[in-house]
Amino acid sequence: MSRKIAFIGLGIMGSPMAANLVKAGHHVTGFNLTRPPIDALVAVGGHGAGSIAEAVGDAEVVITMVPADPQVEQVVLGEGGVLENARPGTLVIDMSSITPQTSIRVEAAAREKGVRTLDAPVSGGEAGAVEAVLSIMVGGAAEDFAEARPLFDALGTTVVHVGPAGAGQTVKAANQLIVAVNIQVLAEAVVFLENADVDLAAALDVLGGGLAGSTVLNRKRANMLNREFAPGFRIDLHHKDMGIVTDAARAVGAALPVGAVVAQLVASARANGDGSLDHSALLRGVERLSGREVA
Secondary structure, eight states, X not given: OOOEEEEEOOSTTHHHHHHHHHHTTOEEEEEOSSHHHHHHHHHTTOEEOSSHHXXXXXXXXXXXXXSSHHHHIIIIISTTSHHHHOOTTOEEEEOSOOOHHHHHHHHXXXXXXXXXXXXXXXXXXXXXXXHTOEEEEEEEOXXXXXXXXXXXXXXXXXXXXXXSTTHHHHHHHHHHHHHHHHHHHHHHHXXXXXXXXXXXXXXXXXXXXXXXXOXXXXXXXXXXXXXXXXXXXXXXXXXXXXXXXXXXXXXXXXXXXXXXXXXXXXHHHIIIIITTXXXXXXXXXXXHHTTOOOX
């Protein structure tokens, strides 16, 4: 069934996700702070809006995909935002990666206005968004998840309801912990193999076929082999996410000994000017520690 969807935030992830919803037959109206992504959505059959109010006014579903907590608070809770303009009964799905506490706060504010919410962060990066093979972890009411399921199925291949409001963000925090650690150890393995004069491409082929194989290896091997770090997911954003998981783990009394070290290495990469690069550029940090010249 075609739904009227307002999509707020047409960045690296949001643009292909909105386009995939258009492809699935939905009426999608996009809003973004800059105009080119709106024009790109219109070019593939979507619609553009000049404000959040215009996008949300007659929407049945509102999807937000913005960088961090401050943007979610501004877009959803702020003046001229989603809750000021959404009709009672609207389903608001926040697919950003933020703290569980902010998702719970958004849910409470929305409930007062008769608006329903889901927190539904994603994993899979830009490639996963383009190919509609994202992993989507969803927090909120089971009946709202069931209603939104066809939309999620247009965006991803692994879609799981993980609990009440905030649970999606908690699982996403765990995801980002695992991804960061995997990228870091892959980077260390790459430098180790190169220093030992092993054929790196051949080594990664055989490693990928064994227990060391992973989605991280498959997705990031080309970046590391070619030293090409155009952002699919920026180190700046992963730094933000490592702060989320560190705070969330402290709140529930969970120790993250390896995660804490990797969080510092992500922070170091950012401090060394790599924040705008893809998170596979953690390789550059290992090269620095190994005494290599890093361009």
